[in-house]
Amino acid sequence: MTVKLVTDSTSYIPESVCEQYEIKIASLGVCFPDEFFLETEVDYNYFYEKINREGIIPTSSQPAPGLFYAMFEQIVKNGDEVLGIFISSGISGTCGSAANAREMILEKYPEARIEIMDSLNVCMGLGLQVLAAAEAAQAGKSMEQVLEAACSVRDRVHFYFVPFTLDYLQKGGRIGGAAALLGSVLSIKPVLYISSEGRIDVFEKVRGIQAAVKHLYKILKKDLDQYGLKQLVVHQVHDPARGRETAQEIGENLSINDIPVLAIGPVIGLHVGPGSFGIVYCTEK
16 A cells, blocks of 8 residues: 555646656636636646637636546545645635535545545645655655655745736736735836745745845845755746846856756746746755
């Protein structure tokens, strides 16, 4: 009996890595007035170009309990245990949907072991937790040990990001209108972060993109000096050049080579908007 990992598409773990660790992905969806896409199936460029062309910000949808039920049942019927780690419940109802599916599975398979964990994060802030758990599971660790590995990363992972504009967050209801107004004045760029409660909040406000990049560097440098650095990822939304430039500047300042730059997909992208970028990192302690 082994532990199998299930997460959702907002982890943005590369497909090859998911295959390596046998991580199952439950896809969230995006809905335009005339089209619906699963995040795992839509071409990112087509999605963002459609927003630019039509001027419509779509809505997102969480996976239905039925999808989780099917995924969990397949694992349980093979005699394995399930650990599901999902996008913060402060951002999405995905965790609740998975928990509902868990209850239905346990009614039919009362001996099954299914654990649902709220990552209190998103993107690779979620993904790094899943990968830590997957490595422990692949090493043959028990459910308790796999959970401990994921929780340890959850306690040490940080996600800071800079939206190109706050229009998307404001329209999506993910941040208050007052904060959105501040972002439109004098090129103020808020540095946002995922709080310990798993919600989007304002960390600092700076003037201009370059100042924002430097502020990300300062945040990272402070934690690196105090706690050490285990992992670092740069995220970008439909702006690979900005992602590369951010990774290069941070890498040069901190003498870190080959910082991964990963794209953020449609579900989170529609809330923060094209041109946004940020860093996810996990400290050593």
